[in-house]
Amino acid sequence: MSSLASMGFGKTMERKLLSVGIRSAEELRQMGSRQAAFRLKEQYPNTCVVILYYLEAAIQGVEISRLNDACKAELKAYFRQL
Numbered sequence: 001m002s003s004l005a006s007m008g009f010g011k012t013m014e015r016k017l018l019s020v021g022i023r024s025a026e027e028l029r030q031m032g033s034r035q036a037a038f039r040l041k042e043q044y045p046n047t048c049v050v051i052l053y054y055l056e057a058a059i060q061g062v063e064i065s066r067l068n069d070a071c072k073a074e075l076k077a078y079f080r081q082l
Contacts, residue, residue: 001026007058013051016040029059034078041082049079 002025004014020039022028028036033055041047050064052075057064067075 004028009054009058013054016044019043028055033059033075037079038082049076052079 001023004017004022004025005011007025007028009017017023017028017036017040020036020043022031022036022039033052036055037047037052040051053064053067053072056071056075057067060067
C-alpha cells in the first residue's frame with residue numbers, strides 16, 4: 001500500500017485523513033475525493049472547498065492547477081451541499 005505522503009500530502013493533512021479512516025493512497029482512490037471531503041468536513045468543520053480540489057488532484061495525479069474548470073465547478077457544487 002502506498003502512503004498518503006506519496007500523494008504529496010503534508011503531515012497535517014495526512015494526520016487528518018488518518019483520523020477519518022483513510023490510511024493509504026489506495027483507500028483514498030477507492031473512496032474518492034467527495035467522500036473523503038465529506039468525512040473531513042464532518043470531523044473538521046472548517047474544511048474548505050480547496051481541500052476537495054487537492055484531494056481530487058492527488059487522486060488524478062496532477063497539480064491542482066491542472067484540474068479543468070468543469071471539474072472544479074462540479075466539486076464546488078458538491079461541496080456547497082455539505
